[in-house]
Every structure is written in C-alpha cells, then in structure tokens.
Amino acid sequence: MISLSISTILRYKEFTEWTDTFHDVHGSIWLQPIAERKASVGEIISHLKSWDNYLISTIIPAIKNGEGMVFPDFDSFNKIAYEYARSGISKDRLLDEFKLTRLQLVEILLADSDVVSKHVTANGVETCPHTGTPYSLLYIIHEFNDHDNHHKNQILTVI
Structure with a gap:
C-alpha cells in the first residue's frame, strides 16, 4: 500500500512536467474553448489549481480533525x-501558480x-459507488490522476 500511495502521488506530481510546456502555448489558444461549450486550456489549468488548493485548505485539515471529506x-x-x-x-x-500549488x-x-x-467519508458516503473502494485521500488522488x-x-486536441 505504501509504495502504491507513493507512486500515485508521484504520478500526480509528474503532471506539472507536462504543463510546464504550456509556457510556449500561443496566447490565441490559451483562453479559446477547446471545443464548443468546453473550457479553454487556461480555464482547465485554473480549475486544476483550484481543486489542488481545495485539498490543501479544506480536505486535509478536515481529515486531520477526524472529519470526512466534503x-x-x-x-x-x-x-x-x-x-x-x-480575470487578466x-x-x-x-x-x-498551478505548479507551486501542485x-x-x-x-x-x-x-x-x-x-x-x-x-x-466523501460527502457522507463511505465507499465509491462505482468501484466499492473505501474513500481515502489516496483514492481521491488516484481519481484526480485520471x-x-x-x-x-x-x-x-488543440495544442
């Protein structure tokens, strides 16, 4: 379990190596939706950063306090x-900001x-309804990797 958790976490970290290449993405692509009714590359990066920050600021403190994830x-x-x-x-x-947060x-x-x-628990539920796996922060990181x-x-599809 320990090696699995370390590899899952390191895989999560490695994503920043790929996003580091986005500094070269042309500005005209950065905020253009990747498809109709979809987010742009910039919005996706902001979205990922926000979820990482939420884990840091809310989820981890809740677990440390003996609470579930909400x-x-x-x-x-x-x-x-x-x-x-x-926002500019x-x-x-x-x-x-994304890389530092991750x-x-x-x-x-x-x-x-x-x-x-x-x-x-995750929003009051003990196991994932799709896999039956008990919820943990490691499980969430595994899901976030996906x-x-x-x-x-x-x-x-756009870069």
Whole structure:
C-alpha cells in the first residue's frame, strides 16, 4: 500500500512536467474553448489549481480533525476557477501558480501517510459507488490522476 500511495502521488506530481510546456502555448489558444461549450486550456489549468488548493485548505485539515471529506458543488466551484483564468492573470503566472500549488500538495501528501491512507467519508458516503473502494485521500488522488489525464487528452486536441 505504501509504495502504491507513493507512486500515485508521484504520478500526480509528474503532471506539472507536462504543463510546464504550456509556457510556449500561443496566447490565441490559451483562453479559446477547446471545443464548443468546453473550457479553454487556461480555464482547465485554473480549475486544476483550484481543486489542488481545495485539498490543501479544506480536505486535509478536515481529515486531520477526524472529519470526512466534503466537496462543494462542482459546477459553481469550477465557474469560479474559470473566471479566475479570464480575470487578466497572465498565462505564465497561472502556470506558475498551478505548479507551486501542485508541488505544495504533493509535499504535504508525501509527508503524512496517515492522512493519505485514512478511510474517510466523501460527502457522507463511505465507499465509491462505482468501484466499492473505501474513500481515502489516496483514492481521491488516484481519481484526480485520471481527471488530469482526461484534461490532458482534451488539451492535446488543440495544442
């Protein structure tokens, strides 16, 4: 379990190596939707940064306090992240903020295996309804890795 958790967390960290290449993405592509009714590359990066920050500021403290994980309504949460990407922040600054936030989260995860592996509820539910796996922060990071790959595949269609 320990090696699995470390590899899952390191995989989460490695995503920043790919996003580092976005500094070269042309500005005309950065805030253009990747498809009709979809987010732009910049909005996706802001969205990922916001979820990482939420894990740092809300989820990890809740687990440390013996509480479950509570996730907000995804649509309204993501809308705030998209607005941030369109707020006038530069592409380079947003990419740097994403990387710093992701690396900070990875450092926290690697430093506290008890918090990472502890079984907790997610919005009051003990196990994932799709897999039957008990919820833990490690499980969420595993899911977020899949989520990163989903967005990577979307972004690869436009860059």
